[in-house]
Amino acid sequence: MSEEYIVDVDNLTIRFNMASEKVDNLKEYVIKLIKHELMFQEFLALKDVNLKVKRGEAWGLIGTNGSGKSTLLKACCGILKPYKGSVTTKGTIAPLIELGAGFDMNMTARENVFLNGTVLGHSRKFMEEHFDEIIEFAELQDFLDVPIKNFSSGMQARLGFAIATMVRPDILVVDEILSVGDYQFQQKCYERMGQMLSGGTTLLYVSHDINSVRQLCDHAIWIDKGNVRMSGLVEEVTTEYMHMNQ
Numbered sequence: 001m002s003e004e005y006i007v008d009v010d011n012l013t014i015r016f017n018m019a020s021e022k023v024d025n026l027k028e029y030v031i032k033l034i035k036h037e038l039m040f041q042e043f044l045a046l047k048d049v050n051l052k053v054k055r056g057e058a059w060g061l062i063g064t065n066g067s068g069k070s071t072l073l074k075a076c077c078g079i080l081k082p083y084k085g086s087v088t089t090k091g092t093i094a095p096l097i098e099l100g101a102g103f104d105m106n107m108t109a110r111e112n113v114f115l116n117g118t119v120l121g122h123s124r125k126f127m128e129e130h131f132d133e134i135i136e137f138a139e140l141q142d143f144l145d146v147p148i149k150n151f152s153s154g155m156q157a158r159l160g161f162a163i164a165t166m167v168r169p170d171i172l173v174v175d176e177i178l179s180v181g182d183y184q185f186q187q188k189c190y191e192r193m194g195q196m197l198s199g200g201t202t203l204l205y206v207s208h209d210i211n212s213v214r215q216l217c218d219h220a221i222w223i224d225k226g227n228v229r230m231s232g233l234v235e236e237v238t239t240e241y242m243h244m245n246q
């Protein structure tokens with residue numbers, strides 16, 4: 001990997017196996033699997049994708065539904081392994097990819113702060129020290145002892161964002177989840193992400209809200225059916241994208 005890049009995605013191809021026939025339940029699936037009756041179709045969600053990110057840059061990933069944006073983010077976080085090509089990153093990564101990831105739905109918000117902290121590699125003591133600040137940022141003081149399963153999607157996003165951004169990671173990865181937050185909370189998140197960027201954090205950000213991509217990012221990559229359609233400066237890429245999707 002070149003010394004220059006903090007995220008280096010090199011000719012990345014990601015393949016999924018999709019069952020090519022309808023299976024109604026898990027039992028039927030397992031039986032067919034054992035009898036070798038299950039046919040799979042190969043599906044390439046990303047094809048020879050290149051993304052070279054320098055430290056401190058903020059990249060917006062844009063594209064229509066199902067184009068491969070989340071798949072690329074997951075590959076950058078190491079959640080999905082390349083079928084071909086490679087992904088190399090440097091430093092700590094704070095992933096905010098799926099609502100509720102790192103949470104146990106049956107546990108309370110209080111318990112989940114510690115659980116999520118462990119998932120992110122922080123000690124209990126460290127989480128205790130930062131507990132009040134997390135809850136204050138998430139504005140969930142009155143819901144500390146409520147199980148997360150009773151949280152709205154916006155409340156889950158608040159807690160997830162507050163925990164993930166408590167310490168400044170080298171790379172912050174944010175997928176669409178902020179879209180479920182209310183306007184006031186979204187602004188607060190944009191502000192915090194802006195501060196992190198000023199402090200040198202690198203951002204990978206997926207959103208259908210092109211204005212927020214322009215507000216936060218200096219670069220953008222447009223993914224179209226698993227291929228890179230265009231990448232470069234945010235204004236140029238988003239203008240072309242909007243022109244083609246009017």
Ligand SMILES: Nc1ncnc2c1ncn2[C@@H]1O[C@H](COP(=O)(O)OP(=O)(O)OP(=O)(O)O)[C@@H](O)[C@H]1O
Pocket residue numbers: 016017018043045063064065066067068069070071072
């Ligand atoms: N685990 C999986 N197994 C099979 N196919 C998958 C899997 N995850 C994603 N896909 C497929 O890969 C393609 C890209 O999905 P992805 O979630 O990356 O799209 P996206 O650009 O993030 O879309 P959206 O804007 O709707 O969130 C889609 O066709 C999707 O159905």
